[in-house]
Amino acid sequence: MNRRLVLMLCVLALAALPAFNALPADHPLHVPDFLVSVVGKWICYAILALAIDLAWGYAGILSLGHGAFFALGGYAIGMHLMRLIGPRGVYGHPVLPDFMVFLGYTELPWYWLGFDWFAFAFLMALVVPGLLALVVGWLAFRSRITGVYLSIITQAMTYALMLAFFRNDMGFGGNNGFTDFKELLGMPLNTGATRAVLFYASLVTLVLVFWGCAHLTQTKLGRVLTAIRDAESRTRFLGYNVTRHKLFVFVLSAMIAGLAGALYVPQVGIINPSEFSPGNSIEAVVWVAFGGRGTLVGAVLGAFSVNALKTWLTSVAPDLWLIVLGLLFVIVTLLLPKGLIGLLRRRGS
Amino acid sequence: MTSQGLYVDGVTVTFDGFRALNNLSLLVEPGELRAVIGPNGAGKTTMMDVITGKTRPDTGIVRFAARDLTKLDEAAIATLGIGRKFQKPTVFDALTVFENLELALKAPRGPIACLRWVLSGVARARIEATMEQIGLAARREDLAGLLSHGQRQWLEIGMLLMQEPELLLVDEPVAGMTDHETEQTAALLRGIAGTRSVVVVEHDLEFVRALDCRVTVLHEGSVLSEGSITHVQADPRVIEVYLGR
Numbered sequence: 001m002n003r004r005l006v007l008m009l010c011v012l013a014l015a016a017l018p019a020f021n022a023l024p025a026d027h028p029l030h031v032p033d034f035l036v037s038v039v040g041k042w043i044c045y046a047i048l049a050l051a052i053d054l055a056w057g058y059a060g061i062l063s064l065g066h067g068a069f070f071a072l073g074g075y076a077i078g079m080h081l082m083r084l085i086g087p088r089g090v091y092g093h094p095v096l097p098d099f100m101v102f103l104g105y106t107e108l109p110w111y112w113l114g115f116d117w118f119a120f121a122f123l124m125a126l127v128v129p130g131l132l133a134l135v136v137g138w139l140a141f142r143s144r145i146t147g148v149y150l151s152i153i154t155q156a157m158t159y160a161l162m163l164a165f166f167r168n169d170m171g172f173g174g175n176n177g178f179t180d181f182k183e184l185l186g187m188p189l190n191t192g193a194t195r196a197v198l199f200y201a202s203l204v205t206l207v208l209v210f211w212g213c214a215h216l217t218q219t220k221l222g223r224v225l226t227a228i229r230d231a232e233s234r235t236r237f238l239g240y241n242v243t244r245h246k247l248f249v250f251v252l253s254a255m256i257a258g259l260a261g262a263l264y265v266p267q268v269g270i271i272n273p274s275e276f277s278p279g280n281s282i283e284a285v286v287w288v289a290f291g292g293r294g295t296l297v298g299a300v301l302g303a304f305s306v307n308a309l310k311t312w313l314t315s316v317a318p319d320l321w322l323i324v325l326g327l328l329f330v331i332v333t334l335l336l337p338k339g340l341i342g343l344l345r346r347r348g349s
Numbered sequence: 350m351t352s353q354g355l356y357v358d359g360v361t362v363t364f365d366g367f368r369a370l371n372n373l374s375l376l377v378e379p380g381e382l383r384a385v386i387g388p389n390g391a392g393k394t395t396m397m398d399v400i401t402g403k404t405r406p407d408t409g410i411v412r413f414a415a416r417d418l419t420k421l422d423e424a425a426i427a428t429l430g431i432g433r434k435f436q437k438p439t440v441f442d443a444l445t446v447f448e449n450l451e452l453a454l455k456a457p458r459g460p461i462a463c464l465r466w467v468l469s470g471v472a473r474a475r476i477e478a479t480m481e482q483i484g485l486a487a488r489r490e491d492l493a494g495l496l497s498h499g500q501r502q503w504l505e506i507g508m509l510l511m512q513e514p515e516l517l518l519v520d521e522p523v524a525g526m527t528d529h530e531t532e533q534t535a536a537l538l539r540g541i542a543g544t545r546s547v548v549v550v551e552h553d554l555e556f557v558r559a560l561d562c563r564v565t566v567l568h569e570g571s572v573l574s575e576g577s578i579t580h581v582q583a584d585p586r587v588i589e590v591y592l593g594r
Contacts, residue, residue, distance in 0.1 A: 219464050219465075237432075
């Protein structure tokens, strides 16, 4: 069947969820609230998976620190949500968030300035991950650090950020992070209508990011990235400045991850340093590997299927999840090098 | 010294005390076809590495078109008009013959330029012409990974030609080729020289004879003998270290 048609049907099926949620609770087609928020989360994960796939599947940059870019995007929008609480906090301070009052801050730190504007916070959700990727990527790619060494450096990066964000005097709420959000863009959070708006915003973003990545991989840049992935030094001898190409895709990928994080946090209502934990980044790589790296559909499919499995398994047998995750990775590596998508395509042909 | 062509003078490269190149000097004229032969470890590949910027010489001068190559990195040297064909064919297996040549085509190389790249009619014609020249026109939409060994070598030579190099370095092009493929490769390289300099590093003396050009014999990192194939084959020092074995 036509691939594009299948994709459109999938998007339509997802888009129908909040609409069915709006039906009265006793209606047979009613979709419960939790399903809308859970699928909304998965959509954000799928955007993160696309970001990882763009860097790993196409350019061969296996980042095990993309969770950090995701978390930074989340923190940027979280700072805005904290500023919007205003005097409604427990301590009722007109400007300072609760945790700052508690820690004895007298005024807002300079790096919190500007976050009362949504546009600024949104911009920072892209710029901060992008800048971090630029610095880390520049240092690594310039020194021709590739493969497992790059993966280890990115792991260290997200781990270091986690430790830093755990510290109270960083000014980001320490290990409690941010929560108790009240509203976003004038919409009170925790209402069905806002949930639907955030869901659709995420879905539209997923479609746009997918379309953008699909377009990018069809250009000559996409072919250069494939060339770098398969034979980096050969590409260099062709006269391509490999460092610049890798940096370009790494920064772009980090910004997409930041965008995913920014959409995620208002939906889950909390962001704390555990989002930086190295395990999160590895899990996201497993989604892509499971779905099929190097294909955009595979990345999205992987994010949805692994997280669906996780949601189900952590409710019926929570202790098993990490074991299953590990097994999934082993099985995919040994038996399904092209992931679920590879399996489906083999069946199809 | 000359301002054109390739000029290598007094180049020494040491790896952990081992002298891979020892006061090597070499002059290749514009448009010249030159074969470089020598036993294993004679420094042939290191010489290529030095010219393409992969290895930095300890001492000595490497110039091409009046530019000091020892100060430039690989990408800059490639842009300057020096193309290198590696011993192992390294075409991009996941791309088609056409796409491989397109990537090699002389065009702006930056990420943004690649993102906005549109294939012009002129560029397409050049790719078509090169596919004819290397005999792969019929395989244009095939993935490079599906080509035979000889075809991959030709594709790689084609990729070098797309960069319109003034100097082409070719490392053991006929290793593993059938006799017929070897003949075709010699003809291809003879056809390429003339408009540009070509340096071929090779073991196969039959092939070198078919190239019908000036030959440089390397031994222990420096030039042992230079001249026509008949001349070097008659040189007693060459016979002793290389041909006589």
